[in-house]
Amino acid sequence: MDGGCFRNLGDNKLNGSLPKSFLNLTSLEQLGLYRNCFSGDLLPFQMNNLQILYLGSNSFNNQIPREFGALQNLTALSISFNLLKGSIPEELGNISNLENLFLAENELSGHIPQQLGNLTQLQELYLNTNYFVGELPPSFMKLVNLERFYAQGNSLSGKIPTFIANWTQLDVLDLLGNNFEGPWPKEISSLENLDYLALSNVVTRGRAYDFPDLSRMTSLQDLTLRKCSLRGPIPGYIWELKNLQNLDLSFNELSGQLPNSISTSLTSIFLRENKLNGLLPGWLTKRKNVKPHRYVDVSENLFKITTSEFNASSDDPDVNYFPGCSSNSPHTKDRCDDYCHNNVKYNELLINCGGKEVTSDNKHYSADQNPNGSSTFYRSETGGWGYSSMGLTKSLDNRPASLIIKDTCTLSNTAAVLVETARVAPISLKYYGFCFSDGTYTVQLYFAEIGLSKKQAYPITPKRVFDIDIQGENVRKNYNIEAEKENIDGDKMVEHITSIKSYLEIHLYWSGNGSANYGPLISAISVTKVPPPKHHPKLSPALKAVIAVSSLFFLALLLLLLRKLGYLGGKRSSKEELKATELFPGGVYTFCQIKDATQNFNVVNKLGEGGFGPVYKGLLPDGTTIAVKQLSGKSKQGIREFVNEIGTISALQHPNLVKLMGYCAEDNELLLIYEYMENNSLDHALFGP
Known part of the structure; x- marks a missing residue:
């Protein structure tokens, strides 16, 4: 059977297992079966003429066939967005002509085989959003033609390899959400073609590192060094990079002041939770009618912010310099206490995240419908709570995507009204409760995955994975709403008992695992005070004396009786x-x-x-x-x-x-x-x- 040279059956809603008759298409050079609903095992394709094989966005499971290693003419293999398990077969390293290898968004695990280093023609390698462990193989130093390398969302470890400097053609390096150790190798700083660099969650072992020398990377458009334990000032050349559009240096230990002028190319600047200080520059405080429009988050730093500046920021939904309630700022506590009008103290906090006011189980939940969140601090009209949100996701028309999600077709659980809406954030979402009376509280967080489309033609959806901190304590690591089991009421809920003194901080954040741009999501928050133990009324001194004398009398009587009976x-x-x-x-x-x-x-x-x-x-x-x-x-x-x-x-x-x-x-x-x-x-x- 000769099926011709090219077969493209992508986007056709085809389902079931792959027909074995495909194996008879001996003259086939290109086969496209992407974005369907195929399931079951991958066929052991052995067509010698096959050059392009696209099988992504289906539901194939089990393992990658070792027979793929015999496809010597293959230049592109895409099996991303499936349910493939197991390790990468070593035999894939035999496909000497392979230029594009896409294995992203599966459930692959184990170490990356050394044999992949033999793919010296490789230009694109996508390994992101799997469960790979260990170090990058030293054989990867031979991948000198590599242009794009994505390894985000795994558990890779060890030192950041210096051999990456051999990838002189590289323009994308994404290492977010792994466990690499610092510091940044100076050899890699020579990659002049790099326009996208992303690294996070560097293992520090108690150390802090100086800002790496990136001065030769003049092509950078996106730079993310998030939670890398960087210290010291931000180098001046960073603010002068002519092509830099997106800068994320959040969750570090950076200090010093911001410059008075920056490159006009910058459109998003995320510097949350550092130790930056001094006065806020004019480009940050005087933004009216200034182009380009920027999303700026410099919250939780040590800036000297005047009351007028802080109040003015509430009129700009895309700038956030809220000092926080747990930072080292000397004005932090005063700022948070300012929200306590007339010294009012609260014993509960109820929020319907992303939705209107509702009542559930005789509890009245406040509305939370502010649409902003790319770089926003919002305080509710009641003053009892607020949120601080960071992260930018673009929609198809290149505009910021909505950060409020609505779904009227949720499950009919006991708290269904609370999970019809949700607030999302691509990176970080903090909810604050102000003016609490001191005590012990039960915090309940409600979740429902209504942010991933159930109507798409192909079955595999992105993975939303995030961490949950309450009062600075991590209570859930790599929380996946879809994978969580419902409780007896049909809800997906995280409950935690915590101590509150004046304020509460709930932090949901994307640490790099799961799919990119699918950060934390939450539907409702319930915080209620734990009733104190019942106290008995105090006894008068006279009554205490009577009880003491009576106790001694009965004790003596008991001892006499025991002696009489022979027990003593x-x-x-x-x-x-x-x-x-x-x-x-x-x-x-x-x-x-x-x-x-x-x-x-x-x-x-x-x-x-x-x-x-x-x-x-x-x-x-x-x-x-x-x-x-x-x-x-x-x-x-x-x-x-x-x-x-x-x-x-x-x-x-x-x-x-x-x-x-x-x-x-x-x-x-x-x-x-x-x-x-x-x-x-x-x-x-x-x-x-």
């Missing part, structure tokens, strides 16, 4: 007295003496048993042979009565009576010690005829 040695003392009272010379024996004489009442020494108990033969230390009668525990007779009777028996003397030598009344044992008689006479005497 009372009976033991009585026995000791009885044992010391000699009713006849040598007639009192200790239990230990009798125990030794009978070898612990060994059954071998047992002579027999009568109605009142067993009789044992014993031998005293002086050589006297005795017979010990152990009275049965069934007898109700008391010890004193028993001893009195012993005295009576011992006083009797008659030739036909067996001589009673003594007794033992100790350790709850009643023992009679007789003279041992041979020739069966003892049997008649003790057991009867």
Whole structure:
């Protein structure tokens, strides 16, 4: 069967497994099956003439076939946006003519094979949004033709490789959301063609690093060095890069002042949570009718902000220099306390994020419908709460995408009204609660994934993964709404108990995992105070004295009763007295003496048993042979009565009576010690005829 040279079946809503008849298309050079609904295993394509194979945006699962390594003429392989698992087959390193390899947005894992370094013709390598671990293979130094390298959203580690400097043709380097160690290698600073550089979450091991020398990267258009533990001032040349449009240096330790002038090419500047100080420059405070329009977030720094400047910022939805409530600014606490009108203190906070005022479970949730959020601080009209949002996502018409999402077709759970809307942010979203009364609170965060389209023709949607901090404590790492299980009420909710002193901070942020541009989303917030434990009324001193005296009296009474019953040695003392009272010379024996004489009442020494108990033969230390009668525990007779009777028996003397030598009344044992008689006479005497 000859199917011709080219087959493009993309965007056709095709589903099911791939027909095996495709394997018979031996002359096929290009095959496009992208953006359909195919599922199941990938076919082991082995068409020698195949040059382009596009299988992306389907639901293929299982593993990448090793047979792909035999496609020697293949120049482009795209299997991104599927559900592929396992590791990358080493055999892919045999496709020597491969120029484009797209493996992004799958569930691939393990180490990246060294053999991929043999793909020396490779120009594009997309590994982003998978679960790869370990270091980048040293063999990658041979990828000298690489132009675009995406590894965002994995768990790659180790030092940032210096061999990246060999990729002299590189214009895109995306390493966001991994675990690389600093510092930035100076060798990489020579990449003059680089126009997109993104790095975040650098492992510092307690160190801070100077700002890397990027002065030769004059082609940069997008620069992101977020959470890289950078210290010191921002180099002056950064503000003069003529092509730089987007600058993100947020969540570092940068200090110093901002320049009085910057490149006109800059349209977004994110410097949140650093240690920048000094006065705010004019290009930041006097923005009216100034072009280009910029989105600027310099919040949570140490700037000297006047009240008039701060109030003026509320009129500009795209500039944010809110100092925060947890930064080191000396004016921070005062600024947050300014929101407490008439010293009002709150015991709860209820917000319907992205939606109007609603009532659910008899709780009234405030509206949250401000549309801004690219670089915004918004304070509610009530003054009790606000949010600080950062991140820019462009829509198809290159305008900022909406940061409020609505969906009226949510699940019919108990809190459905709370998840019909949501607020999103591409990078960082902080909700603040002001003017709380001090205490312990229950924080409940409601989520519903209404931001990913369910109506698209192909099944695989982007992965929204973000972190959740409450009061600076990380309570969820890599939270994925879609992957979370619902609770018994049908809700997806994160609950956390925290201590609040005056203010509350809830931080949702994209740390680089999951799909890019799909940052945090939240539908509702409920913060309620935990009721204090019930306190009993205080007792008066007189009542305390009465209770103390009564307690001592009853304690003494209890001790007396226990002694009477013998639990505190009372009976033991009585026995000791009885044992010391000699009713006849040598007639009192200790239990230990009798125990030794009978070898612990060994059954071998047992002579027999009568109605009142067993009789044992014993031998005293002086050589006297005795017979010990152990009275049965069934007898109700008391010890004193028993001893009195012993005295009576011992006083009797008659030739036909067996001589009673003594007794033992100790350790709850009643023992009679007789003279041992041979020739069966003892049997008649003790057991009867």
